[in-house]
Amino acid sequence: MAEGAEIAIIGAGPAGLAAAEVLARAGRRVVVLEREAEAGGIPRHCAHSPYGLREFARPMLGPAYARALVARARAAGAEIRTATTVSAIRPGPEVEITSDAEGVGRIAPRLVLIATGARETSRAGRLIGGTKPGGVMNTGALQGLLHLNHRRPFARPVIVGSELVAFSALLSCLGAGMRPVAMIEAGTRPTARWPAALLPRALGVPVLLGTEIVAIEGGARVSGVVLRRGGDEWRLDADGVVLSGRFRPEAALIAPAHLVRDPATGGPEIDEFGRCSDPAFFAAGNVLRGIETAGACWAEGRGIAQAMLRALAGGLPAGPGGRIALGPGLGWVVPQRIAGGAAPALPVLQLRAAGALRGRLALGAGAREIAGRSLAALPERRLILPLPPAALADGAEVRLGPEG
């Protein structure tokens, strides 16, 4: 069946499943390739609300939400193959897969959607010092242990980070009877927006701002962490460390493949239709950039699926369109290219800046401003600009300038 598919979707998380539903409902033969034993993506092991408000018009727990997305894609006629790993993607398009039953196989669909999601930065990627005891893990691993295995890896962890996922980690810990000893944030204020940022205090967990984790201590297990704020260093007893956030696209398939990768996001370079540098490949969801909510990824998957339907009918403008450059202080932009044309799949330019921003954020070509807005934004907050109405030539740049 997979062998005869017109569209292969890599990854059965919210973006991939939303796209599968749209494409299958339009009568296309769709196969979703999921490397885990169960489809649904990260929400499978986020056992707290709120999921599904946009998709199902009611608050749901992550696992129920994941099951509902899978059921909808299946009901629309999509085939979902779990425990099937894509080992390579090649021009053609060709998708190399491996599974327990068949070993290595190849499929040749007309279009491929890459929806492989994102993962948190590991301890190594954060250059944390100290020893290497057991009990240091990302939120993803913690929630997998809690909600897939029903195991509690520690009782009194430190949670590092204050993005939304840190509060998810906090709720997971409390829900499983663990008592985090502190949340640590290197910045001077929580990264997540109010009201999530109020949660720890309400639950009696201290939030240490302007504080870095310098070292992890312990033999077989974590015994404590060394923290630093300004010139002060001190030790805090803890039996685990949850390293949350700092998501990076899971783009391992793209790095060795022929597709252009954006070093700024770590994901594939796309145009406003979600189309990669090889127009037979599209990408949607968190593989495009750090992290958005499941609902945002779901909406993105639906929009890009519509663009894929148009591509099958020859209805998309020819690519690749001009690449948007980034001025000083800006971290990344998605989409990276603008092909021009009606009904873009991504309605806005998504941007991120590492530091706090104040002034006028504008997309310009030479002296001409194509789109712009005034803003005052905290670090790591989501920024958006209107999509330019027509194709860009190379040389357009997003800049941050003084108010005016």
Next chain:
Amino acid sequence: MHPADPLPQGDLDALVIGAGVVGCAIARRLALEGARVAILERGADILDGASKGNSAILHTGFDAPTGSLELACIRAGHAEYLEIRERLGLPLDRAGALVIAWTEAEAAALPALMAQARANGVGDIEPLDAADLRAAEPALSHRAVAGFRVPGESLIDPWSAPLAYLAQALAHGATLARGTEVTGGAFDGARWRIETPRGALRARRVVNAAGLHGDRVDRLLLGEAGFAIRPRKGQFVVFDKPAAALARHILLPVPNEITKGVVVCRTVWGNLLVGPTAEEQTDRDRADLVPATLAALAARGAEILPALGGHAVTASYAGLRPATERKDYVITTAAGGSYLSVGGIRSTGLSAALGIAAHVAGLCGAPGAWAAPAELRWPRVANLAEGAPRDWQAPGHGGIVCHCEQVTRREILGALDGPLGAQSLAGLKRRTRATMGRCQGFYCTAAIARLTEGRLAQPMVGADG
């Protein structure tokens, strides 16, 4: 911790203390000579000390002290590795090394280093000027002044090699007892009685290959030690696989008295490695990572290969070398030749292990000391090198569990099985690469916890909570 291995019984010809790369190689050599061998390891699994973190290079000995025992063991060990590695399933990446001078002062030291290499029997070296260096290594910084090529320097798997040595020892009757620390012992003129918390063992010969604890074991059993371990820490950073394309060769600096210096090289698993540092410390077991040092190593890597600046660090580790106050290895006998101490096997132990083992066997009177088997068995270990055929390519693998390193369920269950089955998460990682990729366990921790539950002497955190 509950040791999984039974304590060896009866009269042993040789008892090897320490299952690092040196102990494993010695156990293999003695078993192949026909000796009845047991090997004791105080850690939950083998390779738990100095052998757990190194730069994974098979050296030629081009820069070893001329005339030293270390050089002789490296030369012999290198040659034997090449001879046996295919039969044991061990990888070899003949990357070759470039020794690079970054200043005129370093360049002035090159002729003496090349002369030393030739004197050491490494005759195939090739001098390179700045243009040659750029041609040989296109991503190399243009600040490189001059250098030379050492074609024989190669990359190997530092964990599959000792595992294979020990597997071959076990195939010839050797026994392994992990989680078993030596607490005392005495020689009665004919046999050693070695005490452990699990009971006593009797052996005609004892080989101390206790690495970072070698001098302590000597003092425990002989009352004195001929050397003092001065642990020397080496920190490393590992870059994600796309970075490996930046280095064709092993990139070595001009060495100084203390250290070979910071190396940039690929690993057989397809990553890029930068390290080690050389930091004296007193602790023999604990090797702390230091954030500023890791950042400096990453920055040093980007000075050598400027394009490295945009690549992600996926792992970091720190190892301890069992250096001593001496420059050479300290391999001595005592108690009428019934006790052999193998000390000070500093940063070259991986390259020299097979040579050290042959030297030790010679000190025991081999060949001819025992009745060697007529035919040798060659158990194969998993070849985990990037690009080698892997288990996921064949049906029936049970699904991929660790996606970053493409480790299958069948591989993990296989690595938990048998007398050499993994007994700690670290041991499982070394045998399979599970969780050692770019996500460092984000995706597969829960699955691996399920597969290892109840199987490890040192359970995985999260598998027992």
